[in-house]
Amino acid sequence: MSLYHETAAIVTSPSTHGGSLKSRIYGSKDLKSPPAQVYALAFESSKWSAILKEVVESSQLLQKERKITPALSILLVHDLLLAKKGVALPASHGLRLAVEKHKARLQSEFTRARIRRKCPTVEALKATVDAQLGPAHPRWIRVNTLKSTVDEQLDTTFKGFEVVPTAQEVMASALTGKRVLCLDSHVPNLIAASPGVDFTKTEAYKSGALILQDKASCFPAYLLDPRPEDGDIIDACSAPGNKTTHLAGILHERGFAPNQHIIAFEKDKHRAKTLDKMIRTAGTDKHTLTHPGRDFLQADPHAPEFRAVGALLLDPSCSGSGIVGRDDTPEFHLPSTTTTTTTPDNKPLKRKRPAAPTPVQPQTIMIDDAGTETHLPTPQALQTRLTALATFQLAILLHAFAFPAAKKVTYSTCSIHAVENEGVVFAALRSDIAKQRGWRVLGREEQVRGMREWPVRGDLRDVTERDDGEGDKVVGGGCVRAEREDGRGVMGFFVVCFVRKGDDHHKTDDDDEGPFVRDGEGRIVRDEEGIPTVNRTGKKAVDLEGGLGSSGVEVRFGEEGGDDDNGDGPFKRDAEGRIVRGLDGMPRLKAKRASADDDDDQGDDGWGGFDD
Numbered sequence: 157m158s159l160y161h162e163t164a165a166i167v168t169s170p171s172t173h174g175g176s177l178k179s180r181i182y183g184s185k186d187l188k189s190p191p192a193q194v195y196a197l198a199f200e201s202s203k204w205s206a207i208l209k210e211v212v213e214s215s216q217l218l219q220k221e222r223k224i225t226p227a228l229s230i231l232l233v234h235d236l237l238l239a240k241k242g243v244a245l246p247a248s249h250g251l252r253l254a255v256e257k258h259k260a261r262l263q264s265e266f267t268r269a270r271i272r273r274k275c276p277t278v279e280a281l282k283a284t285v286d287a288q289l290g291p292a293h294p295r296w297i298r299v300n301t302l303k304s305t306v307d308e309q310l311d312t313t314f315k316g317f318e319v320v321p322t323a324q325e326v327m328a329s330a331l332t333g334k335r336v337l338c339l340d341s342h343v344p345n346l347i348a349a350s351p352g353v354d355f356t357k358t359e360a361y362k363s364g365a366l367i368l369q370d371k372a373s374c375f376p377a378y379l380l381d382p383r384p385e386d387g388d389i390i391d392a393c394s395a396p397g398n399k400t401t402h403l404a405g406i407l408h409e410r411g412f413a414p415n416q417h418i419i420a421f422e423k424d425k426h427r428a429k430t431l432d433k434m435i436r437t438a439g440t441d442k443h444t445l446t447h448p449g450r451d452f453l454q455a456d457p458h459a460p461e462f463r464a465v466g467a468l469l470l471d472p473s474c475s476g477s478g479i480v481g482r483d484d485t486p487e488f489h490l491p492s493t494t495t496t497t498t499t500p501d502n503k504p505l506k507r508k509r510p511a512a513p514t515p516v517q518p519q520t521i522m523i524d525d526a527g528t529e530t531h532l533p534t535p536q537a538l539q540t541r542l543t544a545l546a547t548f549q550l551a552i553l554l555h556a557f558a559f560p561a562a563k564k565v566t567y568s569t570c571s572i573h574a575v576e577n578e579g580v581v582f583a584a585l586r587s588d589i590a591k592q593r594g595w596r597v598l599g600r601e602e603q604v605r606g607m608r609e610w611p612v613r614g615d616l617r618d619v620t621e622r623d624d625g626e627g628d629k630v631v632g633g634g635c636v637r638a639e640r641e642d643g644r645g646v647m648g649f650f651v652v653c654f655v656r657k658g659d660d661h662h663k664t665d666d667d668d669e670g671p672f673v674r675d676g677e678g679r680i681v682r683d684e685e686g687i688p689t690v691n692r693t694g695k696k697a698v699d700l701e702g703g704l705g706s707s708g709v710e711v712r713f714g715e716e717g718g719d720d721d722n723g724d725g726p727f728k729r730d731a732e733g734r735i736v737r738g739l740d741g742m743p744r745l746k747a748k749r750a751s752a753d754d755d756d757d758q759g760d761d762g763w764g765g766f767d768d
């Protein structure tokens with residue numbers, strides 16, 4: 157069967173058979189033609205089919221060529237008039253001959269259709285057709301600070317791009333074909349570039365200096381606001397690694413603390429290989445401890461390896477309902493088969509062909525992490541699936557709440573459904589562990605600047621179990637949403653940050669910089685021995701020369717005002733409740749064999765408190 161017959165069968169198959177256009181093509185075992193070619197022909201022809209339907213009908217192609225079906229007519233006329241190489245069949249093939257015979261007539265009907273739409277050129281008509289697909293999303297590109305800088309990329313990869321002030325102007329460039337970009341005003345090191353440009357061929361992309369990542373997908377790592385003093389950071393559901401590498405990029409700019417790591421879990425071994433490749437390409441492998449094939453829910457929060465985990469990023473599997481560009485194939489319009497023609501004596505004759513198959517209808521599709529789509533035929537089926545996902549997502553969140561030294565946790569999904577988002581947040585806040593450990597939602601006013609200024613917040617309309625009090629408003633304001641159709645050019649997304657009581661480094665703008673003196677770029681300033689200086693007192697954090705108790709030295713552990721000294725921290729204490737420290741001033745961990753004067757034990761597990 158030819159490419160055209162196979163594609164015609166796909167575009168006219170009933171909508172109940174197997175999900176979106178892409179999944180039906182890539183999931184088909186019977187295709188002889190390359191799936192990518194079938195998809196491109198089906199997608200492009202669908203896009204043009206409203207116009208081509210007019211062309212076919214007014215040229216009476218179907219009446220003149222009986223072996224061409226309505227679906228074949230759209231596909232063949234598309235390639236004849238719009239494909240660079242014309243009809244992809246041998247010159248002597250019957251179908252090709254049948255359509256090429258009518259080229260002049262088809263071409264003139266196409267020109268009429270263009271003029272009816274007031275388009276002076278085919279290019280202008282193309283732009284109109286593309287615009288009907290909905291607003292084009294910008295190409296969101298994150299500059300990986302481990303490998304490059306925004307300035308360097310503007311001078312190289314983006315040389316020749318015009319810098320415009322807003323993402324809306326970047327989206328509008330889809331119609332003009334201009335190459336423009338804008339520097340995002342919410343997420344640092346993020347660029348929005350013209351939609352049509354393919355960056356995957358650039359050296360910067362191949363070397364890991366540029367990472368293609370939707371703006372909303374950059375929110376979790378930025379909102380978590382990882383800092384050297386946070387200790388280790390867990391990324392619980394990491395593949396393919398966009399957020400893992402983003403965490404590393406932020407920490408690289410701030411200066412990783414000695415022995416500070418990102419601990420990346422990924423349950424799926426196959427996807428863990430993709431993660432591995434991504435962190436190596438991005439140059440973050442030396443800062444990342446990966447756990448390929450390891451289930452985060454099976455990790456013991458009290459295990460020594462997680463003792464220093466101060467922050468967790470949770471981006472678990474979800475319905476994928478916010479993802480852009482997977483199930484938005486335009487409708488395939490078929491030309492009418494009923495027409496008025498004439499008998500030999502010039503009397504009008506009505507001819508009828510069998511009714512055309514029903515065009516493919518949009519349907520509810522759920523996309524898993526691997527991109528596999530499941531067709532959910534009824535609202536009940538959708539509800540059942542969402543409830544199962546929300547149960548799993550809540551389990552991940554409550555598990556994260558149990559890590560002893562954890563002070564902040566972000567939870568995110570690329571779902572638009574409240575049951576997976578605000579619903580999980582309220583259920584988590586009602587949990588025993590949240591109440592016992594004092595977990596709360598980080599309010600909007602406490603968030604990093606870009607997230608505080610992002611206007612789209614939580615949507616509580618579909619959350620049933622809440623009391624509508626002031627507290628709920630704070631939670632709603634703390635939740636961050638992104639809407640895929642609101643003109644901001646982002647995917648549908650949700651993120652929230654939980655913090656524990658006593659975690660006060662988020663509280664004021666002064667504290668935004670953390671407890672240590674930083675330079676203009678936010679990096680901790682250290683002396684030649686690598687020792688930072690405490691912001692408020694101006695004293696060195698630890699004086700290795702002078703030893704414990706020398707004047708002018710302040711020994712600090714954990715976050716300023718944190719609750720490590722309040723009874724439930726991970727450190728060993730003496731009979732009077734004071735933290736036991738070694739000669740170097742570092743506190744001793746509870747689970748360790750060592751005593752305060754057993755200096756050697758500092759290196760046993762590579763962590764002796766927050767030494768940065």
Ligand SMILES: C[S@@+](CC[C@H](N)C(=O)[O-])C[C@H]1O[C@@H](n2cnc3c(N)ncnc32)[C@H](O)[C@@H]1O
Pocket residue numbers: 373392393394395396397398399400421422423424427450451452453471472473474525
């Ligand atoms: C939405 S994707 C994560 C995307 C990733 N954070 C990124 O930005 O590139 C969810 C991932 O979590 C993994 N996953 C699901 N359940 C998990 C679990 N219990 N432990 C570890 N990984 C899990 C899935 O295999 C999938 O790769």
